[in-house]
Amino acid sequence: MTDVVRKDVQKKLLSGDYGCAKELTLSMFSGKWKIVILYHLGKDGIYRFGELKKLLPHASNKVLTQQLRELEEDELITRTLYPEVPVRVDYEITALGQTLLPIIDLMFEWGTNRLKQLKHVAPRNINEEAIKKKR
Amino acid sequence: MTDVVRKDVQKKLLSGDYGCAKELTLSMFSGKWKIVILYHLGKDGIYRFGELKKLLPHASNKVLTQQLRELEEDELITRTLYPEVPVRVDYEITALGQTLLPIIDLMFEWGTNRLKQLKHVAPRNINEEAIKKKR
DNA sequence: CGGTATCCTTTAGGATACTG
């Protein structure tokens, strides 16, 4: 899921149902590349489309564009087009987007600690879990 | 998306690729009802399956069970079965799961603030955005 | 360069009926 949540939240907003604050926040990240995009824009400043593509070589044109458009809709990033030849497009994080950075940092921290733990229980355990999943 | 991320992270763990700490954390929440489940278990203590169902009336049996199983796999909650008649099953958050609560709290806080802002820009704006999306 | 357009696959999520 992920964008199930996003659409759900949007629907609730439209119908005047202003509950589910956590879900609203979660829906900001939900999308395969959104966290990473926000992270880099928050950390390094401005990126051009092509630069983001290099950063995320596994993201297809379509999906990357889609994620950027949604982040823009959510007012977390801005898109600036310079009508030069060839065209240039800059993506930058907004003030609102920056307010998400502390959360992303916490997530990074938690994930890092958890990865350390998972290494200690030895890779074999992880494999066993994976096998268990296949049943 | 959402569990795209979860499976992605699991794959990376298996192949020894221990990057993507943020994604690991995100994958803990990704799933339509996971945050809410963690939130309630973290706040109120133990819940039985039926109680969770009442709390989440829109979740189907299948999906709710699935989310609980994944949370258990990720070691965020425990499942305890009491072989009484009729059977009883308790769900409880683990110590690891509790370490996610600060993040969830932050998400709740961010979402609440954002909802306030969105109310102030007036519902009409939101409708315009929604219309824009339909193109 | 920064995308669209098109087509395709996968899978998350859901409705309903049934069971130990």
Place this chain on the structure above:
DNA sequence: CAGTATCCTAAAGGATACCG
């Protein structure tokens, strides 16, 4: 009571080709 089992659909994500 606490789930499985089955079937279904919507939509997220991806590959590739083309465009202003």
